[in-house]
Amino acid sequence: MTAIGETADLAEISLRELHTTLHALPRDTNRTAWHITNPRGRHSVAVGLDAPLSVVVEGHVGYYAGGMNSQAKITINGNAGPGVAENMMSGEVRVRGNASMAAGATAHGGLLVIEGNAGARCGISMKGVDIVVRGSVGHMSAFMAQEGNLVVCGDAGDALGDSLYEARLFVRGEVKSLGSDCEEKDMGEAERAILAGVLARAGITDLNLADFRLFGSARRLYHFHVDNANAY
Amino acid sequence: MCGIVGLFLKTPELEPQIGRLTSEMLEILTDRGPDSAGFAVYGHQRPDRMKFTLRGGDFATLPALIGGGAEIEIRDDHALLTVAASEEAAVRAILREKSPATKIVGVGDRMELYKGVGRPREVSARFGLPGMSGTHAIGHTRMATESAVTTAGAHPFSTGRDQCLVHNGSLSNHNNVRRNLVREGQTFETANDSEVAAGYLSWRMAQGAPLEEALHGAMADLDGFYTFVVGTASGFGVLRDPVACKPAVMAETDSYVAFGSEFRALTKLPGIDSAHIFEPEPSRVYVWERAA
Numbered sequence: 376m377t378a379i380g381e382t383a384d385l386a387e388i389s390l391r392e393l394h395t396t397l398h399a400l401p402r403d404t405n406r407t408a409w410h411i412t413n414p415r416g417r418h419s420v421a422v423g424l425d426a427p428l429s430v431v432v433e434g435h436v437g438y439y440a441g442g443m444n445s446q447a448k449i450t451i452n453g454n455a456g457p458g459v460a461e462n463m464m465s466g467e468v469r470v471r472g473n474a475s476m477a478a479g480a481t482a483h484g485g486l487l488v489i490e491g492n493a494g495a496r497c498g499i500s501m502k503g504v505d506i507v508v509r510g511s512v513g514h515m516s517a518f519m520a521q522e523g524n525l526v527v528c529g530d531a532g533d534a535l536g537d538s539l540y541e542a543r544l545f546v547r548g549e550v551k552s553l554g555s556d557c558e559e560k561d562m563g564e565a566e567r568a569i570l571a572g573v574l575a576r577a578g579i580t581d582l583n584l585a586d587f588r589l590f591g592s593a594r595r596l597y598h599f600h601v602d603n604a605n606a607y
Numbered sequence: 608m609c610g611i612v613g614l615f616l617k618t619p620e621l622e623p624q625i626g627r628l629t630s631e632m633l634e635i636l637t638d639r640g641p642d643s644a645g646f647a648v649y650g651h652q653r654p655d656r657m658k659f660t661l662r663g664g665d666f667a668t669l670p671a672l673i674g675g676g677a678e679i680e681i682r683d684d685h686a687l688l689t690v691a692a693s694e695e696a697a698v699r700a701i702l703r704e705k706s707p708a709t710k711i712v713g714v715g716d717r718m719e720l721y722k723g724v725g726r727p728r729e730v731s732a733r734f735g736l737p738g739m740s741g742t743h744a745i746g747h748t749r750m751a752t753e754s755a756v757t758t759a760g761a762h763p764f765s766t767g768r769d770q771c772l773v774h775n776g777s778l779s780n781h782n783n784v785r786r787n788l789v790r791e792g793q794t795f796e797t798a799n800d801s802e803v804a805a806g807y808l809s810w811r812m813a814q815g816a817p818l819e820e821a822l823h824g825a826m827a828d829l830d831g832f833y834t835f836v837v838g839t840a841s842g843f844g845v846l847r848d849p850v851a852c853k854p855a856v857m858a859e860t861d862s863y864v865a866f867g868s869e870f871r872a873l874t875k876l877p878g879i880d881s882a883h884i885f886e887p888e889p890s891r892v893y894v895w896e897r898a899a
Contacts, residue, residue, distance in 0.1 A: 416871030435870050435884070454884055456870060457854060475854065475886055494886050495851050513851070514889065 380408025380429075390417055400426045402446070414440075416456070421449050424466070441468035444485060457494075460487045463504055476513065479506045482523070488577045495532070498525045501542055507577035515554065517544050524573050528582060536590055540597075544590040545570050547582065555606045556596045562589040609762075609775040610636030610748040611855075613836040613866035614876075615843035615895050621862060621877070626739030630731035632865075632872045633746045637727050639868055640748030643761035644730040645722025647771045647838055650741040652716045659688040659698060660720045662758065664709030672705050673698055683733040684758075685712060685721050692716065695768070710759075710796070715769035717741070717840055722761035742897060745838050745866075747773040754799045764802040766793065767809030769840035774801035775853045775868060776832035784829065804829055808837060818842045822892040836866050844894045851889035858882040864895050 383393045393411065400406060402425070409430045414420050418437040421430050424447040432440070435453035442461040451459070454472035463482040470478075473491035480496070482504030489497075492510035496518055503522040511529035518534075520542035530548035537554025543566060544557070553559075560566075566589055574582065596603055612632035616622060626648060633644055661669075666686040670677040673690060677698075680687040690698050695714060702709050713720030721734040727748045731737065747762035754760045763771040778784075781800035784807060789795070793806045807829060811821035818837065822844050825835070834853040837844040845866055847855055858865045858873050860882045867873045870884070887893055 415874040416869060418871075437869055437871055454856075454870065456856075472884075473886065475856075476851065495889065514849075 382410045384412045386413040397424055402426045479504050486576055505573045517542055526573050539592040541592055545587045547587045556593050557590055558593040560589045560591045608639045608750045610639030610868045611773045611775050611836050612872050613745040615743040615864045618862045623740040625741045625744050627737040629744040629746050630736045631875045633727040633748055635872045636748045640750040641726055642751045642756045643724045643749045644727035645761040645763055646746035647718050647720040647763045648739045648741040648744045649717045655692045656689050657692045657716050659714050660712040661686045661688055662710050662712050664706045673701055687719055713765035718769045720765050723758050743843050745773050745836050753777050759797045760799050764805035766806040770809050772805035772835055772837045774804055775834045778829055778831035780830040818844050819892055819894040822846045842896045845887050846892055847887055847889045849890040855887050857887055858884045
């Protein structure tokens with residue numbers, strides 16, 4: 376990819392210098408296009424952004440890349456470590472490779488797209504984010520999810536949606552097992568429209584909506600009831 | 608936390624560089640474990656000779672005590688004792704009786720094992736890791752949680768000839784497993800939970816199980832959080848517990864398989880930009896073996 380705008384080479388400057396610059400940009404800045412090179416698996420690359428920037432990271436990143444993002448569109452041309460886009464508020468984080476565990480954890484908004492596979496606990500405690508995984512997700516994905524949409528184009532591992540509060544889980548492939556209080560739901564027109572919208576925003580147009588199944592909360596664990604003790 | 612690294616070469620080109628590459632990988636993971644560090648390198652076997660890595664005692668007197676062409680090479684506070692291949696039991700007996708202050712850190716036809724308290728870079732430099740060559744190596748940077756910060760508590764743990772293990776995590780049933788293994792004749796030097804995992808694998812392999820089968824047994828019998836990287840004379844294995852709490856990244860090329868707790872540990876490896884990079888799946892045994 377050709378560099379557009381400004382290049383920040385992490386082989387030359389420190390992560391702290393990069394973030395000091397990015398965090399100081401006003402929301403109406405004209406310096407919107409950034410190209411970050413040589414991330415070399417560093418943690419916390421491009422975190423806490425709060426302006427409508429376009430940031431392309433060339434290479435693999437460590438923990439928490441794109442965490443707490445607001446407004447920015449961050450593209451990682453590589454793999455991401457644990458907790459990518461953790462607690463994102465808005466904007467978009469796109470991982471062109473695979474993501475490790477806890478992708479999109481506790482994220483409140485925005486769009487997280489993982490073009491490869493995601494590891495365990497993808498979307499753990501998600502609170503409104505839309506997450507689209509082109510490949511498969513690991514075990515306990517959407518654990519205690521509260522709001523938003525998790526779209527899995529491949530398979531889901533064990534205990535999908537364990538202790539789910541709300542959130543819609545769309546899965547196209549196999550689901551190894553469902554977690555406590557997660558059940559399959561009928562997909563109506565409203566849910567199909569939501570799925571179509573999320574896939575379109577992720578740029579995925581080659582899949583058939585009818586191939587997806589919908590899972591959600593059975594709402595049996597909302598309130599403590601002693602008969603549920605074995606299910607907690 | 609703790610940091611683990613491993614490098615298993617499939618072809619001979621990188622063998623002279625394995626110590627340097629391993630020491631770079633360890634140094635990058637200093638902030639996962641600044642308390643102590645250790646490593647095992649599988650070097651080349653000398654015909655009819657075997658190696659003891661030792662610590663403590665008066666090293667200079669050992670060749671005379673043992674006789675039979677024993678050679679000693681002192682590396683900081685450890686020493687490499689090379690003896691005739693058939694002498695393992697005799698050397699153990701002599702050390703026990705005549706030099707009780709000397710502890711055996713590792714024994715093997717090919718394996719040398721060094722560990723110490725301090726930052727990974729200092730530990731590597733003290734023992735000359737960057738200059739070592741070999742076919743595979745594993746290393747560990749330790750943030751102590753379950754037991755004391757001592758050289759004995761540093762990883763890797765070796766409980767069998769040419770066998771060693773590094774562990775990130777904590778085991779919850781190690782006392783029970785240790786009791787059972789002691790009954791089976793396995794001995795332990797420390798109260799460390801990771802040594803129990805090493806002892807368990809040695810016990811399974813002593814019964815004839817190949818590394819892969821021993822790791823499947825570990826999954827059934829060891830409870831807790833773990834990412835294990837294991838070395839044998841010709842093999843390299845990786846296992847993560849079913850919950851997979853502890854991080855792991857692997858890279859594979861035509862010339863090597865590398866393991867790191869985090870990707871950044873792998874960034875200086877040759878050809879990493881075009882390597883196949885993947886996260887080992889929970890509850891899945893990964894084993895690579897070199898042709899003999």
